Amino acid sequence: MRFVDRTAAGKRLAEELERMDLGDPVVLGLPRGGIPVAYEVARALGAPLDVIAVRKLGVPYQPELGFGAIGEDGVRIMNDDVLRVARVGPRERAEIEQDAREALELRLRRYRGDRPPVGLKDRTAVIVDDGIATGSTAFAACRVARARGAARVVLAVPLAPADALAWLRQEADAVVCLYSPEYFGSVGQWYxxxxxxxxDEVAALLSRGAMPEESTARTGRGTGSGTGAGAGTGSGTGTTGGTWPEPGPEVAGRLAGDPEVMVGAGPTALPGSLVVPDGAPGIVAFAHGSGSSRHSPRNQAVASALNRAGFGTLLFDLLTPDEELDRTNVFDIGLLAERLTLAVLWLRRERALPIGCFGASTGAAAALMSAAEPHTDIAAVVSRGGRPDLAAGRLAEVRAPTLLIVGGADTEVLRLNRQAAGRLRCEHQVAVVPGATHLFEEHGALEAVAHLATEWFTQHMTPHGAAAMSGPGRTR
Incomplete structure (x- = not known):
């Protein structure tokens, strides 16, 4: 099953929710992609629409590894295990939380304007997103809704992996999921x-949905039990009848085949998602940061942009689930670089195409160390908010053209990147995205990353781009 777009997914999800007895519901969309889905749900239920936003609290210098999350009304959730392992002290924790709360409030003001939040006390909070990968944000959102007084919390999504659904059922009173494929990959692959x-679209939809229109729900709503497929059984089949429009020829060609693969990293097999459009000039292998995985929404967004530009992409987990339990492995750059190197060699055996690497946070250090190996022959490297300083001993050996993308407001990491650039002997650039913080969550920031990465890989991994390049290495 693939959904045409978020609007279509929202209408299909609304059909399932209309069968449930939801009492007095408030529909809460997770920004940004969950809002168009939630709008259709709220319209069908005749319920008010609001936004529910949570903000992850990241470990200093490794912000993709979260030690907690915050929400509105002073709600805070902490992970004591991560705090202990990462040695985040009370003062650091307070500073990070303060910065995160200011960013959260700014986002909510941008989306709601002058409207107050819709009250949840003694009502049913229906939390909606466009899909779930790991489930951490949805889990935090459920807790935030309950802390704000919701009598019942229902989580509703078009698709999610079975393991995430099982975890989320421990927190939500009910979980509604239309489709749970056996091999999940990324949310975007199912649209x-x-x-x-x-x-702007989020703000407009919230404004229209704040005062619900006359209910368009079908008569008889509220008689169902909310069980069966609506509870997210993970059977891998559709939950209701009807057919979906097939994608056009161009899109169908790009999505043909099962993208799920097992990456051979020496004796270890790692799950991944390999998408190679017809005529791709090369493939970009992604190395995620600490606390992340192949489901990283930021890496998926960049990968989608590269796919649209014709490039193949490989997103895979650098560690097995058992290895992730030992937190020292998450920060073992040598181990991560070895896994990436083995994955690149496996990919080259599978597809005889030029290979580039895109690394985020600690994954950027792994990508640079892999590019320093003489036998990998990596064509180009792009780092997003990376820690190239963690590969300081190998930077002079990197031969692949390297682009270091850093947020202008990520001052400490920007300083580290500029210092690392001084050690590079290959062609390189430092590209600063003005006003962006480490996770590039600001409006247009991630789009800028995707554009810069696509441009860099096009210059160094396509015949046209290579012919246009000349001159010695440069930096800016």
Whole structure:
């Protein structure tokens, strides 16, 4: 099953929710992609629409590894295990939380304007997203809704992996999921149109949905039990009848085949998602940061942009689930670089195409160390908010053209990147995205990353781009 777009997914999800007795519901969309889905649900239920936003609290210098999350009304959730292992002290924790709360409030003001939040006390909170990968944000959102007084919390999504659903059922009173494929990959792979939702669109939909229109729900709503497929059984089949429009020829060609693969990293097999459009000039292998995985929404967004530009992409987990339990492995750059190197060699055996690497946070250090190996022959490297300083001993050996993308407001990491650039002997650039913080969550920031990465890989991995390049290495 693939959904045409978020609007179509929202209408299909609304059909399932209409069968449930939801009492007095408030529909809460997770920004940004969940809002168009939630809008259709709220319209069908005749319920008010609001946004529910949570903000992850990241470990200093490794912000993709979260030690907690915050929400509105002073709600805070902490992971004591991560705090202990990462040695985040009370003062650091307070500073990070303060910064995160200011960013959260700014986002909510941008989306709601002057409207107050819809009250949840003694009502049913229906939390909606466009899909779930790991489930951490949805889990935090459920806790935030309950802390704000919701009598019942229902989580509703078009698709999610079975393991995430099992975990989320421990927190939500009910979980509604239309489709749970056996091999999940990324959320975007199950949509024909998965274009990014902009802040302006979010604000407009919330404004229209704040005062519900006359209910368009079908008569008889509220008589169902909310069990069966609506509870997210993970059977891998559709839950209701009807057919979906097939994608057009161009999109169908790009999505043909099962993208799920097992990457051979020496004796270890790692799950991944390999998408190679017809005529791709090369493939970009992604190395995620600490606390992340192949499901990283930021890496998936960049990968989608590269796919649209014709490039193949490989997103895979650098560690096995058992290895992730030992937190020292998450920060073992040598181990991560070895896994990436073995994956690149496996990919080259599978597809005889030029290979580039895109690394985020600690994954950027792994990508640079892998590019320093003489036998990998990596064509180009792009780092997003990376820690190239963690590969300081190998930077002079990197031969692949390297682009270091850093947020202008990520001052400490920007300083580390500029210092690392001084050690590179290959062609390189430092590209600064003005106003962006480490996770590039600001409006247009991630789009800028995707554009810069696509341009860099095009210059260094396509015949046309290579012919246009000349001159010695440069930096800016």
């Amino acid at each position: 024909v149109d998965f274009a990014q939702t902009g802040d």
